[in-house]
Amino acid sequence: MGLGKKFIGLLAIVLVVGCTQSDGQQEQQKKEWALALHGGAGAISEDRPDSVKQAYFDDLDEALTIGEDILADGGSAEDAVEKVINYLEDNPRFNAGKGAVFTHDGEHELDAAFMVGNTREAGTVTGVKTVKNPITLARKVMETSEHVMFATEGAERYADKVGVERVDQEYFYTESRYEALQRALDQEEEGDGKQSSLIPEEDKTALYADGEKYGTVGAVAVDKDGQIVAGTSTGGMTNKKFGRVGDVPIIGSGTYASDVVAVSMTGWGEKIMRAVSGHTVSSYMKYKPASLEEAGDYLLQEVLNPGEAGMIAVDKYGNIYTDMNTNGMFRGSSDSEGNREVAIWD
Secondary structure: OOOOHHHHHHHHHHHHHHHHHHHHHHOOOOOEEEEEEEEEEEEOOOOHHHHHHHHHHHHHHHHHHHHHHHOOOOOOOOHHHHHHHHHHOOOOOOOOOOOOOOOOOOOOOOOEEEEEEOEEEEEEEEEOOOOOOOOHHHHHHHHHOOEEEEEEHHHHHHHHHHHOEEEHHHHHOHHHHHHHHHHHHHHHHHHOOOOOOOOOOOOOOEEEEEOOOOOOOOEEEEOOOOOEEEEEEEOOOOOOOOOOOOOOEEEEOOOEEOOOOEEEEOOOOOHHOOHHHHHHHOOOOOOOOOOOOHHHHHHHHHHHHHHOEEEEEOOOOEEEEEEEOEEEEEEEEEEEOEEEEEEOOO
């Protein structure tokens, strides 16, 4: 066989393989909508009263219902993500908004990010102290500003400009979070430098380990129009130092959405940032190529170390991924085909 015929034969094989892969991707049917949420991952104790556990399950169920109702009625993924996170921000059980932890200086500093994958538009805020619902401000930054990120006082000034509600620092106060800070400060004075992994006996309403790093809330969704959206909101980590910024408001790290997937991370922010986690998942899917499950497993099992993170994601077809390499993650998921789950542990 001449070189020309060999080349034509090889080209034909390549074309057949390429068409087969393309056809396989086209065969996957898109769900009308899909939604996933999380309320943080980390050292979550199972050794608590059933009433305490049930309270968390009820809260996750309510948050999931809010997003389901919006999407099932034909609403947008943007609205579903924002409203789900609003509910979690207003709930003192979770480390975002009302339940935000204390910084080293005894204040509350909140971060949030919002992103639409189809357009790659994004808005983030960091270090805000007086914004009741940071995720709403992050969405406003995306929709009404030529910028992507606003920080500290500038973000609060922008909140005034776009009419996002502000509150006093006292609004964010919860006794359990304050006690967690005091214990962290006591440990720091003793020269330990580490935070306790035990739930204090006096905190009867907590499932989280005292002072742990991993409280965050987030949601991801795809709607009937194919819009893929990710949002994340957090109060940071107990006893965090002056000006620390975590992974949540860093686009591509704790929050990311592309034309194939939306991702919201929770866990140890510094580790999540170093892995550029959200973008890593998207790139693995696009350029490997790989399924959502394969990409999520790659991040949590091969890139990040055990105990560092949890992840929720939804791809453009409505496939959902919710997993963690910690012992638990507050999470829920639902889709238009009736698949629904609320869970904390495996």
